[in-house]
Amino acid sequence: MTVPNETRSILAGRTTGLLVLIAGLAVLPLTAAIGDGWIDNSKLFSMTQMLMLITLASNWNFVSGLLGYVDFGHAAFFGLGAYSTGILMTKAGWPFFPTLPVGVIIAAVAAVIVGRATMHLKGPYFSIAMLGTFAALREIARVARPLTGGGPGLSLPPFLNRPLFYYLALVQAVLIVALYRWLRRTQFGTMMLGIREDEPGAEMRGINTMVVKLGAFAVAAASTGLVGCMWAYQNTFIDPDIVFLDSRTIEMALASVVGGLGTIVGPVVGSALLYWMRDVVWASFLQWHLIIEGAILIGVVLMMPNGVMGLRGSPFASHVRRLLPHRATR
Amino acid sequence: MSELLQALVNLTMLGGFYALMVMGFSLIWGVMGVINLAHGEFVLMGSYLTWVLNRHLGWEPFAALIVVVPVMFTFGYLVQRVLINRIIDRHHLVSLLVTYGLAILIANGLKLVFTGTPRSLTTALGGFWRIGAVTIPVVKSYDLVIALLMMTALSLLLRRSRLGRSVRAAAQNRQAARMVGVDVRAVFAVTFGIGVALTGAAGTLFGLTHPIAPFAGLPLTLRAFAITTMAGLGNIRGALLGSLALAAVEVIIATYVPGIGTNLGLVATFVVLVGILIVRPQGLFGGLAPMEER
Secondary structure, three states: OHHHHHHHHHHHHHHHHHHHHHHHHHHHHHHHHHOOOOOOOHHHHHHHHHHHHEEEHHHHHHHHHHHHOOOOOOOOHHHHHHHHHHHHHHHOOOHHHHHHHHHHHHHHHHHHHHHHHHOOOOHHHHHHHHHHHHHHHHHHHHOOHHOOOOOOOOOOOOOOOOHHHHHHHHHHHHHHHHHHHHHHOOOHHHHHHHHHOOOOHHHHOOOHHHHHHHHHHHHHHHHHHHHHHHHHHHHHHEHHHHOOHHHHHHHHHHHHHHHHOOOOHHHHHHHHHHHHHHHHOOHHHHHHHHHHHHHHHHHHHHHHHHHHHOOOHHHHHHHHHHHOOOOOOO | OOHHHHHHHHHHHHHHHHHHHHHHHHHHHHHHOHHHOOHHHHHHHHHHHHHHHHOOOOOOOOOOHHHHHHHHHHHHHHHHHHHHHHHOOOOOOHHHHHHHHHHHHHHHHHHHOOOOEEOOOOOOOEEEEOOOOEEEEEEHHHHHHHHHHHHHHHHHHHOHHHHHHHHHHHHHHHHHHHHOOOOOHHHHHHHHHHHHHHHHHHHHHHHOOOOOOOOHHHHHHHHHHHHHHHHHHOHHHHHHHHHHHHHHHHHHHHHOOOOOOOOHHHHHHHHHHHHHHHHHHOOOOOOOOOOOOO
């Protein structure tokens, strides 16, 4: 029996590749010191945004893809995180790092409260109720002027340390993807999939579906809130329109769907692809950027419903694999 | 007292507009099971089309309906044939994502063509009716009349005509309708066309009372969703009542809570909506199709 051995070696190969990738990302900012390296501040900023999108898309995918509750207002939790950091730093004079746990807790608690009401709803009703929650929070942020600064927004103390934000985003992305990968294999992950496939069935098997749903929702929301906290400090300015940006949830959905909905690697691949396209292809089509994004969303959903990850095992993929250098024997 | 009377008049007119605005959304959802997230953008397309005729050819906005309705019908028919027909039998996530993509595409396309500057229509029908202490803007009163006329027309079409019977049959049971000889695909395409045409007409009315901006679509879509879910799918009378209810919430907030726009009414609406959905998932008044998960 050579099968276990082989499996182990393939897994080992993958893990090594992954570690090399993470290590490469980790030393990337250091290359700035070496003369005219490839990396500069704007590249580093763009990479940071990409890493944040990886985290956000993974969170979105965790709720929408693995649990099957398609959340069209997930950016609401991003906004709660951003405003927690913004308000604590400007109104209460807190330093940055202590605001992070507060933002995370607020986002998670909000997810439990909102989810308690909306996760009774099925299918599209949940999606739109969340979209409404998102739109509602934006209006509340606009109206609650004494706290949020209303329409004119809040200016945070500027802190332009790009590598710091890069490393924060990198650590979070790695930890979150690892967490979801692990959760997916635990009993909790199985229960999530059970709920996605057949919720009454899961309930009949004795799963407390509401607890599982709220748990998953709170984890994803907490992580999204943390990204919001960091984003607010990095951007040094927040107002209702840039924090509760319509396209933020769309980006998460797009990255997940392009990569492969309901897979762990999908959102990572999708985010990387989106940023690559944005840098390389769309730099010259600034005005058309969102139009192209909308068209890609439609095209991907219609033509490759399982995203890039769905191409594995397709005739096209095996054709490509044959062209690449490969071992003749296993 | 006069404040209350004025609020009642305002909510009637706002409710009339919402009712027409929601009709297309409700019809498409009820018949095809597709939640059209590009609905608000379809409204805006009607508004911008009216604006072009109004601004560059000097047409009276109400006259523009003669062009808006057929153009939007054709547009809706084509969108259904090219896009929606492919996703009609698939998971609801697919139609949500596709129409969301369409919404982004249209909103940003509108911004590209018409820029982000808010536009407004010019009409000869300015001024007010005054009855006692109550003032009624002339434009809004015509808005209400046109909305009611169009709803009556749709209601007659659905109830009395052969096409309407096919539409209702296809909504109730696709398979059975197909079996008795209804060309379901053609019926769906025409229904989508009618829905989008009504939506475009609502866009003309929208432009008369609101500034037209490329990203004004999402709140409209959300209102349409809230009203439709409250009322029951494809239920015209229910939609009218739901629209009045939503308008009442918004007008009361705008009248009695100072310093807050109607957008906070949206917040209240969603709280009410989620409550209703939990208690009565089939909507308040029942509808064209059973509200099952699709």
